[in-house]
Amino acid sequence: MPLALLALAIGGFGIGLTEFVIMGLLPEISADFNVTEAVAGYLISGYALAVAVGAIILTIAMTRLNRKVALVALLVLFIMGNMLSALAPSYEIIMLGRIIAALCHGAFFGIGSVVAAGLVAPNRQAAAISMMFAGLTSANVLGVPLGTFLGQAAGWRATFWAISIIGVIALIGIIVLIPASAAQPQNNGSILSEFRIFTSGQVWASILITVLGYGGMFGAFSYMAFTLTGVSGFASTTVPWLLVLFGVGLFVGNFLGGRAADKNLGRTLLTLFIGLVIILAIFSQVAGNQIATIIALFLMGGFGFATVPALQMRIMSYSTEAPTLGSGANIAAFNVGNALGAWIGGLTISAGLGYASPLLAGALVTLAGLIVFLIAALSAGGELRRSTATLEVAHENDPAFHITTAKPVNQG
Numbered sequence: 001m002p003l004a005l006l007a008l009a010i011g012g013f014g015i016g017l018t019e020f021v022i023m024g025l026l027p028e029i030s031a032d033f034n035v036t037e038a039v040a041g042y043l044i045s046g047y048a049l050a051v052a053v054g055a056i057i058l059t060i061a062m063t064r065l066n067r068k069v070a071l072v073a074l075l076v077l078f079i080m081g082n083m084l085s086a087l088a089p090s091y092e093i094i095m096l097g098r099i100i101a102a103l104c105h106g107a108f109f110g111i112g113s114v115v116a117a118g119l120v121a122p123n124r125q126a127a128a129i130s131m132m133f134a135g136l137t138s139a140n141v142l143g144v145p146l147g148t149f150l151g152q153a154a155g156w157r158a159t160f161w162a163i164s165i166i167g168v169i170a171l172i173g174i175i176v177l178i179p180a181s182a183a184q185p186q187n188n189g190s191i192l193s194e195f196r197i198f199t200s201g202q203v204w205a206s207i208l209i210t211v212l213g214y215g216g217m218f219g220a221f222s223y224m225a226f227t228l229t230g231v232s233g234f235a236s237t238t239v240p241w242l243l244v245l246f247g248v249g250l251f252v253g254n255f256l257g258g259r260a261a262d263k264n265l266g267r268t269l270l271t272l273f274i275g276l277v278i279i280l281a282i283f284s285q286v287a288g289n290q291i292a293t294i295i296a297l298f299l300m301g302g303f304g305f306a307t308v309p310a311l312q313m314r315i316m317s318y319s320t321e322a323p324t325l326g327s328g329a330n331i332a333a334f335n336v337g338n339a340l341g342a343w344i345g346g347l348t349i350s351a352g353l354g355y356a357s358p359l360l361a362g363a364l365v366t367l368a369g370l371i372v373f374l375i376a377a378l379s380a381g382g383e384l385r386r387s388t389a390t391l392e393v394a395h396e397n398d399p400a401f402h403i404t405t406a407k408p409v410n411q412g
Helices: 005-022 022-032 037-061 068-088 091-102 105-118 122-154 156-177 192-198 202-221 224-230 235-262 264-287 292-316 323-350 357-378 382-398
Strands: none
Touching: 005 022, 005 037, 005 091, 005 105, 005 122, 005 156, 005 382, 022 037, 022 122, 022 156, 022 224, 022 235, 037 091, 037 105, 037 323, 068 091, 068 105, 068 156, 068 235, 105 122, 105 323, 122 156, 122 235, 122 292, 156 202, 192 202, 192 323, 202 224, 202 264, 202 292, 202 323, 224 357, 235 264, 235 292, 264 357, 292 323, 323 357, 357 382
C-alpha cells in the first residue's frame, strides 16, 4: 500500500476525532461557558448539520477540481475550524469553529475514497479505501478516549490544539505523497443529471432509514458522559477508558456488520435494528448498575456501528447512476440523524427525565427507523421482498433449495 494512503488515514483520524471527542468534553465545556447540558449538546448537533450541508454542497462544488487541490483546501478549512475552537472566548465562537471544521467532513471522505482507489491496482481498491477509513475507526477506538483524557488533564482547549496539529500533519502528507496521477478531476456528464437518483423512492427511504436508525444510537451516545457519571456512578476520570470499550465495540461491529451485509443486506439490517432497539431500551433501565452498563456500552457500540456499512451499501445499490452522490447523501443523512438524536436526547434531559432518558429516546427513534426499513424492504423492489421471491422460485424448482439473495438494483 502506498504511503499516500497513510496521509488520507491521518486526515480521517483527525476528522473522526473532531466529530466524536466533543462528547467526552461536554461537561467541561458546559461548565466553562456556563451553559446547560442541552445547550452544550448543540455543539454536536451543529457539527452534524454542517457535515450534512458540506457533504452535498462541497462535494458537488469540487467535482471538477483537481482532487489533490480539493483535499488540501478541505484540510485547511478543517485546521482553521479547530484552531478557532481552541481559541474560542465564547460559546458562539466555539460553535462557529465546529461548523467550519464540519464543512469538510463529508467531502473529504467522498473525494478521498476516489483518490485512494486511484492509488492502487483495481483488485486492491476496496482495501485501499478501507485503509483510509481505518483512520476514522481508530479515532473512535483510541483517539476519542485519549482526547477526552487530554481535555480533562490539560483543559478541553488542548484537545482542539492537538487535533489542529493532526490536521497539519495530514495536510503535509497529502501535499508531499499524493501523486498527480491519482488526483485528476472528474470529467463525466452533467452534474444535474446525477440528481435523477432522487426520483427513486428507495433512495429517499434509505436516507430516512439512516437518519432514524443511526440517529437513535448517536443521540443516546451524545450524552453518555453524563449517563456514566450521573447515573452509573463512574468517576469522570474513568469516562475515557469506558469510551475505549465503546470504541472496541464499534470496531468489531463495523467489521462484522460489513461481512454480514455482503452475505444478506436485508436480513443484516433487520437483525441489527431489532438488536439495537432492545439494547438501548434495556440500557436505559440498567444504567444504574455498573457491570450491566459496561456490557451494554460495548453492545451499543457493536450493534450501532455494524449498521453503517449496510446502510451505506443500501443507498449505493439504489443509486447506481450516481453512487458518489448517493454515498454523499447518505453521509449527510448520518449527520442529520446525529443532530436529530442529540437534539431529542437534550430535550429529554431538559424535561427533567434524567441522564438515562436519551437511551430510551434513542430506542424509540431507532424503532421508527426499523419500521421505515420494513416498509421499504417489503415494498416493490425492496430487499426483503426480493429475498422472499427468490426463495419461492428456488423452492418451486428444487426441493432441496437453498436461500439466495439477489443483489439490489436501482429502482428509479
